[in-house]
Amino acid sequence: MVGSPPKCACERGARNTPRAMSNALVMAFSTWVAFAQALVAEAIAPSTCAACDGPIKFRTMFCGTCAASVVKTSEAEPDSDDPSGLMRHYAAFEYGGAMATAIARMKYNRRWDLVARFGTLTGQYAAQVVSGVDVVVSVPAHARRIRERGFDPSALLARAVAQHLRAGYAPNALRRLRDTPPQASLSRVARRTNILDAFECRRPLRLQGARVLLVDDVRTTGSTIAECMRVMREVGAADVRSLVLARAL
Numbered sequence: 019m020v021g022s023p024p025k026c027a028c029e030r031g032a033r034n035t036p037r038a039m040s041n042a043l044v045m046a047f048s049t050w051v052a053f054a055q056a057l058v059a060e061a062i063a064p065s066t067c068a069a070c071d072g073p074i075k076f077r078t079m080f081c082g083t084c085a086a087s088v089v090k091t092s093e094a095e096p097d098s099d100d101p102s103g104l105m106r107h108y109a110a111f112e113y114g115g116a117m118a119t120a121i122a123r124m125k126y127n128r129r130w131d132l133v134a135r136f137g138t139l140t141g142q143y144a145a146q147v148v149s150g151v152d153v154v155v156s157v158p159a160h161a162r163r164i165r166e167r168g169f170d171p172s173a174l175l176a177r178a179v180a181q182h183l184r185a186g187y188a189p190n191a192l193r194r195l196r197d198t199p200p201q202a203s204l205s206r207v208a209r210r211t212n213i214l215d216a217f218e219c220r221r222p223l224r225l226q227g228a229r230v231l232l233v234d235d236v237r238t239t240g241s242t243i244a245e246c247m248r249v250m251r252e253v254g255a256a257d258v259r260s261l262v263l264a265r266a267l
Contacts, residue, residue, distance in 0.1 A: 068120035087115025109265035110143040137178030145182040154180035157234040160197035176233035191221045226254035238266040
């Protein structure tokens with residue numbers, strides 16, 4: 019029902035070709051059409067529990083039983099790599115229980131209806147806890163993952179967050195250069211090596227001097243988000259914070 023070179027592109031010149039840009043536009047158009055269809059379907063048909071498909075109350079995500087396992091986060095976390103202590107990592111929920119089940123269904127079962135609902139939920143959370151954002155950027159998925167799933171969950175969440183914050187949205191500001199193995203399966207040292215130089219900045223001028231909010235669906239080890247933040251700081255982003263739908267315990 020109804021989503022490698024070690025230096026940034028800005029340092030060596032953009033490599034976009036007319037054909038690549040055309041393919042990107044077609045993929046983006048198809049994604050937003052499917053997302054719009056999900057919104058219409060959500061308005062016509064009553065929603066069911068995001069985790070078990072059981073009946074739910076109006077404007078809720080989970081049934082009573084599943085909701086009991088959903089845990090909201092208490093406060094933002096400081097960025098350990100920021101000496102000023104001003105950078106923050108935000109997460110709407112803890113990753114576990116019904117929330118983990120629902121996110122997996124969204125990502126791997128092509129549940130467009132859940133993408134729309136999680137987008138609204140994440141955007142509402144962002145509006146409550148984040149301010150002073152110029153542009154919203156998503157952690158990019160590799161092209162192969164997007165083809166397999168049919169959409170990029172993080173990009174759709176980021177768009178919803180930008181709308182709720184009334185901030186700019188920079189799709190494709192970052193590009194994932196290689197399809198890296200899952201971080202959770204690696205040691206702490208291997209995680210940094212695995213993700214190092216896996217991203218490049220495609221729109222450096224859009225980020226220079228900007229207050230950026232980086233959005234992803236789930237934060238597990240934090241290494242992926244840290245690497246994306248590093249790349250954006252290198253091109254001159256003035257302030258980079260992150261926000262995820264759920265963080266691993």
